[in-house]
Amino acid sequence: MGLSVCDVVHLQVMNNAKVKAGKNVMDHKQVEWVSVIETPVENFVRKNEFVLSTGIGCESDPEQLENFVRDIIKSGASVLAIATGRYIFDIPDRILQMAAEKDFIIIDLPWEVRFADVLQTVMEKITEVRQGERQKADRVRQQLIDCVLQDKGLKEIAHTIYRHIQIPLAITDQTGELRASRKIDEKELQEYVRTENNDLQLKTPLTDVQFSDHPLYYHMKKCTINDESFFELQIINNHKIQGYLLFQPKQKKMLSWFVMNVLEHALTACALYFVKENAIELTEIRLKDNFVLNLAKQKEQVDHQVLSKGKLLGYDLSKPYICLVGDIEIPNREHESKYDHPDKSSSLQSFNYYVQKEITYAGKLFKKRTMTTFDEDLVIIYLEGGDEAYVETVNQFLDTMERRLSELLTGVVLSWGVATEKQNNFAFYEGYEEARTTMEIGIQQHGRGERTFFEDTKINRLLMNISKKSEIASIVKDTIQPLVDYDKKRQTDLIHTFVIYNKYKGNVSQTARALNLHRQSLLHRLRNIESLTHLSLIDSDDSFLLELSIRLWMLKKLE
Structure with a gap:
């Protein structure tokens, strides 16, 4: 491919030329350009060039001619054609030997051959070859x-x-x-x-x-x-x-x-x-994402039509599944460069890609089918069940996914709610509702970054049912409203103060340390709570009423 030195030598304009060195490499050396150059060479010659020269300036100095040829060789040119008969009559053997050692081609071109004819003919041939x-x-x-x-x-x-x-x-x-x-x-x-x-x-x-x-x-x-x-x-x-x-x-x-x-x-x-x-993959992802999201949020029976649609998308809905709902907390702006997106929604989309990838990996590792979708800042996973020790399976699955995810991304916090395994006509909808409620309860009780299983929320679910009675709701409001109004007006957090105080069973020192407060500041807050609610924190009945009211009030916010 390309124009070789052999092709150039066989052109009619080169009939009287004689190859003095490098005959054995003529088929391999390419000619991509042709030029006329005299000393000095400097950087005027490029690789694979057919160089024409008269040797002017070197006629009385064989060493200068040798240096000139050496520079041409170093430039990467394919061939040097020297016009002999005016300035150079015979190319020295020493130069020919040097060229042979370097696999460089030297041609003896009669003085009568005009450079213009050579330039025109060779360029036409180069153009012809290039066009082909x-x-x-x-x-x-x-x-x-x-x-x-x-x-x-x-x-x-x-x-x-x-x-x-x-x-x-x-x-x-x-x-x-x-x-x-x-x-x-x-x-x-x-x-x-x-x-x-x-x-x-x-x-x-x-x-x-x-x-x-x-x-x-x-x-x-x-x-x-x-x-x-x-x-x-x-x-x-x-x-x-x-x-x-x-x-x-x-x-x-x-x-x-x-x-x-x-x-x-x-x-x-x-x-x-x-x-x-x-584009095909994104379309398939959107179809799957919308299908699973509808399963989770629409209370529709999983009938034959839904089963068939799921099968087309690669899902087997006849299997039992466990619903997991995770709350995604995107890192602060100093971490956003990892996602290459300036806004939260774009960061979330980029993060969802990594989450989906690791969910798929963990599912294959444990040989469990998975279905995944996203709803704003929530990730919804349906993990194939069927194991008696499903809690252990879920924990191993999430451990694997989060460990691999943390190696790719830092600063992201996932809080999980896990439903019980279900297998009925509304299993996907009911599982999602259980898992989402469980996750929200877990965040309120334990903070972010924790896993909460539906089975561990019995007391909370009991309280939620109690709170639906109007008489109970009225008692809760009368008890806690003064604290809510005070916190809103003064920008304080008396409700949280009591929760922590109650957590440490009334130990003032431990509570002060947990809230990062001076002991006297904490005592002032506790006196405000008693004054506003007209309840005594050292009275067990009053303390129970206040704790129950706050827990019911917090659960009410989840609905």
Whole structure:
């Protein structure tokens, strides 16, 4: 592929030229440009260039001519054609020997051959070859796009790329998971992916001798694992990395302009494929999310129609499930950079992705079916039941999920409510109601970051039933309203003060420490409570009435 020095030498304009050195490499050396240069060379010559020179200025100084040729070789040029007969009559053997040692081609061009004719003829040939390669690359581009439009996968895309460039390659997604490969050492590839995932910064931009002037060259990175070199190109769409195209050319010269064009079209095809795949996945996620959310919040019987719809989405609703509801507390703004979103809703969407991923992982680990959905800042999980020791199963499931989640994200607090296992026509709705209520009770009683099981809320559920009686509600209001009004007016928290005081069984010192108050300040608050409620905190009946009223008032807020 491309125009070789051999092709140039066989042009009519070069009929009288003589190859003096490097005959054995003429088929392998590419010509991408042609120019005329005299001393000094400096940085005016680029790689794979066909250089014409008269040797002017070096005619009386063989050492200067040798330095001139040496600079041309260092520049990466493919060939040097010296016009002999005016300034240089014979190319010194020492220079020819140096060229032979460097696999560099030197041509003796008769003085009568005009440089203008050589420039025109060679450039026309370069243009012709480039045009042919461009047309061929365009045909490859169409084939790759057709792979996407005709619903073919990444394996077909990889096969098409390999068929045209004959370079081992692989395609991975953004997580490094191998999606397709052709003729590549997958063992070494996995080592490469492992290195990348472990953030060992072995990948470097290509700063060595340039082997292609294609613009894509500057976006390539190189990594060497166990003496094997991988080249990497990012698959990007809308400024986001979708995956990686990895390839292993046996020789750098294999990365010709045509090959680079094919790789560029391959990146476009892969990006389109991932966009299409993501769109399908997002649609499926939305369908599943809405289906599970309706199961949880709509009191509808799980009839044959619902079972069939669930089956289409990959759910088996005939199994018993345990409902878990989690409250998500998004980290403060100093943590939001981890999600790359400035607002809470965007942060939550990003966080939901990680939660869903870890729920799926934990479900597979414990061989349990899972169904997940999100309702604002709540995560709703239906975990397959059937075990007698379901509490242990749930705890192991949540331990695994939260441990892996904490390794990815910091500062996020999850509070869980767990319902009992149910299997009836309204099991999903009733399970959600139980789990949500249990979670809210747990947050009020124990604070955030705890797990509360429905079976552990018997006293609270008893109190909630009692609170529905109008006479009880009236007693609670008469008892606690003065405290509520005082807290609202003075911006204090006498109700919380009593809860903590009662928690420590009337121990003033422990209560003061827990509330971070001076002992006298706490005593002042306790006297205010007694004054406002007309109850004595040292009287067991009065203290019980106040505790009962506060608990009923707090439970009422959950309804």
